[in-house]
Amino acid sequence: MKKTYRFLVIGLITSTLALVGFKYEDRYFEIAKNLDIFATLFKELNALYVDEINPNKAMRTSITSMLKELDPYTNFYPEDDIEDYRTMATGKYNGIGATVSNVYGDHTVVMIYEGSPADKGGIKIGDVFTEINGVSLAGRDSEQLGRLLKGQTDTEVDLTIKRYGQKKPLELSVKRAVVKTPNVPxxxxxxxxxxxxxxxxxxxxxxxxxxxxxxxxxxxxxxxxxxxxxxxxxxxxxxxxxxxxxxxxxxxxxxxxxxxxxxxxxxxxxxxxxxxxxxxxxxxxxxxxxxxxxxxxxxxxxxxxxxxxxxxxxxxxxxxxxxxxxxxxxxxxxxxxxxxxxxxxxxxxxxxxxxxxxxxxxxxxxxxxxxxxxxxxxxxxxxxxxxxxxxxxKELSELTAQLISKGVIFDFATQYYFKNELNIPGDNFTPSDDLYTAFKEYVKTSGFAYVNEAEEALAELESLASEDKGYAGFKSSLSPLRTMLNKKKDMDMMTYQDEIKDELALEILSRYHYDNAMKFVSFEKDHEVQEALKLFKDMPRYKSILAGK
The missing domain is CATH 3.90.226.10 (2-enoyl-CoA Hydratase; Chain A, domain 1)
Structure with a gap:
């Protein structure tokens, strides 16, 4: 009986190992099979497809699609993106030290690192890059612009810039350097x-x-x-x-x-x-x-x-x-x-x-x-x-969010800076009532279109009602409602004045102090900081929280 049991155990182990081995072999066979299918498929596409296929683009698309099925953080970096990867890992890169974003089709400088080549070379937040080394940026995306800006240390990059208040484009030459982005601004x-x-x-x-x-x-x-x-x-x-x-x-x-x-x-x-x-x-x-x-x-x-x-x-x-x-x-x-x-x-x-x-x-x-x-x-x-x-x-009002997203506050801060370049704001800077009045006038002339949720709901109601045969009979009754909504929109600039002023202050301060702007802003309206200050004044509560009481 013991002998039979021993043979059964040995047989079970052998079968299990064979099964495991089969699974591993089967897995590698599936990998090899699918790689062969992919290579054969691409070969046929390349030979027979009616238009020319860019092999780099096709492969990158297939790799990206495969990785997308896994998780958002597993990524492939092709050779021309390696510099971006190193920047993420080290906080350093060879460039000019300016963050440029595509703002309504323009490559606009939105931040500059203090002491960087861009800072020393006279580039300002709000500047629009139109050419780099004689290459027009029209129609080019941010990735292409980044490649043109980055390069070897001590090499020069020639920039053509459109600046507020200047009738003609500016020509600036900036020497690239190792740019260190601060962790603690x-x-x-x-x-x-x-x-x-x-x-x-x-x-x-x-x-x-x-x-x-x-x-x-x-x-x-x-x-x-x-x-x-x-x-x-x-x-x-x-x-x-x-x-x-x-x-x-x-x-x-x-x-x-x-x-x-x-x-x-x-x-x-x-x-x-x-x-x-x-x-x-x-x-x-x-x-x-x-x-x-x-x-x-x-x-x-x-x-x-x-x-x-x-x-x-x-x-x-x-x-x-x-x-x-x-x-x-x-x-x-x-x-x-x-x-x-x-x-x-x-x-x-x-x-x-x-x-x-x-x-x-x-x-x-x-x-x-x-x-x-x-x-x-x-x-x-x-x-x-x-x-x-x-x-x-903290949730911004719809008005403030749209003033930010549509670049109205950004553009006003740029104009303010060039009109007050030597008048550097001090600690706890807050826009005055006169400055806010000037901002409201600027909003009126900027072409800013503000549509709130109530207006969107009314427009949807009108669209649905227009399909009704009796729409003409009650169409006029919607006009007073639209008039009330327009009046509310006019009042919103006063209702949300404080939060709009806060955003204006940060944007204006960034023109003078870049990403150090926070140090010149009062913490009085920072809900989390104020909660921390209140907690530090009540140490029994602080200790009670940590004790779980």
Whole structure:
């Protein structure tokens, strides 16, 4: 009986191994078969299709379509996009240091990095590039423009520029250089005891920039810290680990990665002695805080090291690894998921369906698992980091949003700058009533067409009603309603005056101070910052939140 049993076990093992072997062989056969089909198909297309086929474009389209079936973060970088990839990884690139966007068909400078070649060369926000090195930009997209602007260090790029107030185009020559985009565009004391650090990215110098800002403010008397991660899309994992390390003990787990391939299963702990273990910290997040931002906010939350304020974060807990491919191309492929110290994964359960603003939305309780912080507070997985103090997001009025999206505020700020170039706004700058009156007059003459939801609903009603035979009989009754809506539109410029002034202030300040504009804006209307300041004044509440009481 034992002998028979032994033969059965051996037979079962042998059969299992054979089955596994068959599955692997079958998988590789399927790969080889489909690659052969694809190559044969392309060969026939290339030979027989009525028009010429661009092989680079065709292959890139097929690769993009294949990767789109996986997740949004697995990407292919062809040789001509490698420079963009390096910029994302290092925060550096060879260029002029200007961000140019396609604004209604014009290649318009929307931001300049302080001290960059563009800054030194006299380029201004609002300038429109029309030619680069004699090449017309008419009909060219942003990708093509970027390739023309970037190049080897110390080489010159000749620019033809259309500028407000200038009748003739300007000719400028700018020498390219290594441009470093700052991770911390702004830091400073909000009051005598509370420091503020705005972290916009996690490129190679993020941790050192945070440390420099923290130590400088601590030397100035900082007793509490506001760490602003709102809108930060993430970046390098090691920068997130090092920043967490500043505030948690050496040796503590920061993040763990788990994937299909064993070599990607790793635990990352704090490697150095912290710079502070006691200072109260408020971490600000919103739906735009992703990846490395979620590791920092989630890890500090898991160790009860700081109070997280704002809105649920984005929910990107996937690890990407880059793999070199042939012909100097790269594959960025998702290889694992992040797990923060409590054991939860911050990855959204469904990353293909999100709200319009990119946020995860509400995850059903049945799909969430409960984990616990160091002090025993319950926290949950299923999509991002939930704040300890949940605040409603600031939503701009429809009027303000359209004034921004249609470039009205941007263009007015450009005109204001060139008329007041030497009159630099100071701290806590707010547009005066006279300036706002001038803005309202500018809006009237700019051709700005503002259509609100009520007007859209009325237009839809009229469209549907016009199909009714009795429409002529009640058409006149809709006219008073349209008159009322027009009056409301005129009143909206006064109703939303304060928020429009805030946006005007930021746009005008950016003309003088670039991405440092935030340091000249008052935090009085920043809901999340004000909540942090209120919390720091009530330390029993701060400690109670972290204790889970």
């Amino acid at each position: 702004h830091y400073g004391l909000i009051n005598d005891e509370v420091g503020y650090i705005q972290l916009n990215d996690f490129s190679a110098t993020a941790a050192s920039e945070i440390k420099t800002a923290f130590e400088e403010m601590k030397g100035q008397g900082m007793k509490s810290l506001v760490l602003d991660l709102r809108g930060n899309p993430g970046g390098l994992l090691n920068m997130a680990i090092d920043i967490c390390n500043f505030f948690i003990p050496k040796g503590e787990l920061v993040v763990e990665t788990k994937g299909k391939v064993g070599q990607w299963n790793k635990k990352y702990a704090a490697r150095f002695n912290p710079i502070d273990l006691e200072m109260p910290i408020a971490v600000l997040i919103n739906s735009g805080s992703a990846s490395a931002s979620e590791i920092v906010s989630g890890t500090l939350q898991d160790y009860d090291r700081g109070v997280v304020i704002g809105q649920k974060s984005f929910g990107k807990g996937l690890v990407q690894t880059t793999r070199p491919l042939s012909f100097n191309t790269q594959l960025k492929v998702t290889t694992a998921k992040y797990y923060i110290p409590s054991g939860r994964c911050i990855q959204a359960i469904d990353y293909s369906h999100r709200n319009a603003d990119g946020s995860v939305g509400k995850v059903p309780d049945s799909l969430k698992s409960t984990f616990y912080t160091k002090n025993g507070r319950p926290v949950y997985d299923g999509g991002g980091v939930d704040p300890d103090i949940d605040l409603e997001p």
